[in-house]
Amino acid sequence: MLIEIDFNSSEAIYEQLVDRIIVGIATEEFHDGDALPSVRQLADMIGINMHTVNKAYGVLQQEGFVKIDRRRGAVIAVDIDKLQALREAEDILGVIFARTHCRGVTRKEVHELVDRIYDQYERKDVR
Amino acid sequence: MLIEIDFNSSEAIYEQLVDRIIVGIATEEFHDGDALPSVRQLADMIGINMHTVNKAYGVLQQEGFVKIDRRRGAVIAVDIDKLQALREAEDILGVIFARTHCRGVTRKEVHELVDRIYDQYERKDVR
DNA sequence: TCTTTGTTATATCATCACTATAACAGAAAG
DNA sequence: CTTTCTGTTATAGTGATGATATAACAAAGA
16 A cells, blocks of 8 residues: 655645545555555554544545445445546546647547556456 | 636635636637736626736736736737646546546546547537 | 726735644454 | 554644735836
8 A cells, every 4th residue: 555645735635645545446456345544554654644534534435435434444435426427527627628628639639648547447458 | 708606616716717718718719819808807797806816817827828918918828838738637637537437437438528528629520 | 197907015814734632432352 | 351443523723725805006008
């Protein structure tokens, strides 16, 4: 479990944690049923406050990526909600692709970028 | 010039302004050389403070979407920097697509989403 | 001269991110 | 039963940020 935090980033620590763990799930570094470190453990590992980790876990629970078990702590449990995910992504991508398009990035180049990223999450030979 | 602000959003007003104007450029609502309203005008139109608009214009200048002309105010002037744009997009998209992938959204569905968004920015029949 | 432009300088207020302690109940292990 | 670990809750302080309110200035244009 390798989680690196950029303390110079303007992105909040707890958000970096959330993102990092979600990417970890996507890359199959974490699997459904796996338990994350306890809030105190992870806080000590990274060198931050317990509540910052707790907030990240709370967000992950809220967003449907983990369930909190009083005995085992935060356990990976991904809610599949394709429609919701597509709707959320659409708004954000609209703004991101407006930027790329203005800067001269073509539709084709974006498709290639999508493939490059999705290759990290699903083996090509599987489909 | 229609700019709507969601005052209930957790996204900062100046960031909403920046995003809205960039999308406006992408959809060719604004063209290179067009002048945006003065900071005071736009602030009055929206009903917000002058400095909030000023900050948005400052960010747009920093990111290379407008140039500030003391006579004409903020003028659309897009810096083309494909490589920089691709690099910036890659980081953000990595996290976004991690989310969609976890939620069961397939690579194909993402490609379709990309096409739907890019259709708003470039006419299909042009290429 | 009068108006409008961007620019700069203060000051205030609310919210947020993060930290620091502290205490509690539930569960597991000795 | 006691100890230890878990998440949970509460409270408080600090620093940064977003937004507001005034105010004043120089440059440009009518």
